[in-house]
Amino acid sequence: MSTPSAAPLILVAGGGAAGVAAALAAARLGCRALIVEPHPMLGGMGTAALVNNFCPAHHDEKRFIIGGIFGEIRRELIKRRALYETECMEPYEPEAYARLLAELLDSAGIERRQGRRITAARENGAHLAVTLDDGSTVMADGAVDATGDATLARLAGVATRLGRDSDGAVMPLTMCYRLTGIDLDAAAHGWPRHVDHRNGHTRPVYIDPNTGERNFYHTGHNAFVDAMLMADRAAGLLSIPRDHIAVIHGVPGCPGDATVNFGRVFVTDPTDPAQLARATAQGEAQVQDGLAFFRRRLPGFAQVRLVAMARQIGVRQSHQIVGQHRLTAEECLAATQFDDCIAQCHYPIDIHEPGSDKTTMNSLPAGAHYDIPWRSLVPAAGPARLLAAGRCISADAGAMASLRVQPSVMAIGEAAGVGAALAAQRGLRVQDLPASAVQERLRATGGILV
Ligand SMILES: Cc1cc2nc3c(=O)[nH]c(=O)nc-3n(C[C@H](O)[C@H](O)[C@H](O)COP(=O)(O)OP(=O)(O)OC[C@H]3O[C@@H](n4cnc5c(N)ncnc54)[C@H](O)[C@@H]3O)c2cc1C
Numbered sequence: 001m002s003t004p005s006a007a008p009l010i011l012v013a014g015g016g017a018a019g020v021a022a023a024l025a026a027a028r029l030g031c032r033a034l035i036v037e038p039h040p041m042l043g044g045m046g047t048a049a050l051v052n053n054f055c056p057a058h059h060d061e062k063r064f065i066i067g068g069i070f071g072e073i074r075r076e077l078i079k080r081r082a083l084y085e086t087e088c089m090e091p092y093e094p095e096a097y098a099r100l101l102a103e104l105l106d107s108a109g110i111e112r113r114q115g116r117r118i119t120a121a122r123e124n125g126a127h128l129a130v131t132l133d134d135g136s137t138v139m140a141d142g143a144v145d146a147t148g149d150a151t152l153a154r155l156a157g158v159a160t161r162l163g164r165d166s167d168g169a170v171m172p173l174t175m176c177y178r179l180t181g182i183d184l185d186a187a188a189h190g191w192p193r194h195v196d197h198r199n200g201h202t203r204p205v206y207i208d209p210n211t212g213e214r215n216f217y218h219t220g221h222n223a224f225v226d227a228m229l230m231a232d233r234a235a236g237l238l239s240i241p242r243d244h245i246a247v248i249h250g251v252p253g254c255p256g257d258a259t260v261n262f263g264r265v266f267v268t269d270p271t272d273p274a275q276l277a278r279a280t281a282q283g284e285a286q287v288q289d290g291l292a293f294f295r296r297r298l299p300g301f302a303q304v305r306l307v308a309m310a311r312q313i314g315v316r317q318s319h320q321i322v323g324q325h326r327l328t329a330e331e332c333l334a335a336t337q338f339d340d341c342i343a344q345c346h347y348p349i350d351i352h353e354p355g356s357d358k359t360t361m362n363s364l365p366a367g368a369h370y371d372i373p374w375r376s377l378v379p380a381a382g383p384a385r386l387l388a389a390g391r392c393i394s395a396d397a398g399a400m401a402s403l404r405v406q407p408s409v410m411a412i413g414e415a416a417g418v419g420a421a422l423a424a425q426r427g428l429r430v431q432d433l434p435a436s437a438v439q440e441r442l443r444a445t446g447g448i449l450v
Pocket residue numbers: 013014015016017018019036037038039043044045046049051053054055089116117118119146147148149151173174175176247261313314315316389390391392404405406407409
């Protein structure tokens with residue numbers, strides 16, 4: 001009696017937004033899937049770095065352009081009253097998000113190796129042999145690098161690039177944090193009223209229609225805040241090299257709490273442990289600096305207290321694979337449509353300038369989006385069973401500064417999981433898998449590719 005051959009095994013390195021979507025997509029196609037993640041919680045930057053919102057990549061101000069697994073997760077968070085539905089950034093409660101990701105992986109039978117990282121990889125016949133830091137080796141029929149740093153790809157010998165073309169510089173890092181004790185009445189009266197052009201909410205305090213909770217929301221330049229910030233910097237009271245506060249937004253279920261994205265720390269390589277340790281210390285000091293500024297200056301913030309710093313400093317940009325196609329900023333801004341589109345994005349090119357206190361934003365018009373091509377996930381040369389997903393795909397610094405946000409990296413991850421599974425099931429090199437096969441599966445499972 002012959003035993004049925006086991007389903008192909010897909011290894012996903014990294015349990016962030018891209019990695020979770022990749023593992024789910026592979027498992028839902030009938031593969032065995034295994035995810036390796038150093039942190040005890042899933043979500044990557046979206047939880048460990050306290051980046052707890054979805055930037056508006058997923059609609060083009062007229063319609064939704066990302067569905068699939070991202071849409072499923074977003075809808076479930078809304079149902080659980082853990083996400084504020086807006087036309088702009090959508091804050092979510094990070095613990096609820098991490099719990100949902102774990103539930104989804106567990107219900108799909110995906111093995112989670114958390115507290116572990118990958119340390120080596122080599123091609124071995126029909127497999128990619130991936131070694132973990134406990135010394136175990138997994139013989140994978142397919143693999144997805146969702147480490148954000150292209151670590152698996154680099155270990156497996158795939159060529160990578162770091163930073164912008166002119167000088168290799170990367171965007172700065174930020175230590176995000178959560179505070180509590182905002183006096184929402186004082187904030188509502190003390191800040192200038194600002195009506196959001198997209199959804200009509202009066203900022204900075206508005207009521208979330210689904211939960212009825214009052215939510216604090218500030219993002220980007222605001223003359224009132226920026227003037228105080230520059231005055232305090234000039235007086236030597238504030239040392240954060242940033243000309244505005246990027247984000248302060250509420251946390252669903254916890255009115256009066258907010259998470260903050262304000263710091264700015266420069267490094268040349270965010271994967272260098274010594275630089276990362278220095279950056280973390282600097283980021284922690286900036287948290288105290290920022291809190292003091294808030295208490296001193298911001299209406300409604302006089303009594304705020306720190307609840308938590310992120311478990312890790314947030315890294316925006318790191319090593320990326322050299323893929324079959326390098327998506328460019330020009331292609332994004334021209335709303336380029338590719339025949340091998342596997343995901344769409346509307347988010348602006350949002351560059352936190354290296355070595356500067358400035359941020360440059362370049363938006364697409366309402367109703368427009370660009371495509372992310374399958375070829376940007378496929379290494380130009382190297383192993384036959386490895387795909388990249390998330391922020392380490394093949395893109396120049398400008399394109400990367402747009403596609404890096406959570407809705408789009410999740411859509412990319414889903415496509416990578418589908419591609420890795422289909423290639424393994426068909427016994428094909430990823431380079432030989434037709435993009436149309438990935439597109440067909442994505443469309444059949446709620447993906448939006450037009
Ligand atoms: C400060 C900051 C603010 C941001 N603000 C927003 C925002 O407001 N909204 C938004 O949508 N996006 C925002 N982003 C962007 C977004 O959070 C990230 O680009 C996105 O979450 C990246 O997802 P990912 O899955 O590609 O990578 P990550 O989330 O970085 O996940 C990679 C995972 O791989 C794991 N890993 C690393 N090395 C290994 C290894 N050797 N073995 C196994 N696993 C490994 C990591 O622990 C991590 O969990 C921000 C980013 C930063 C840094």
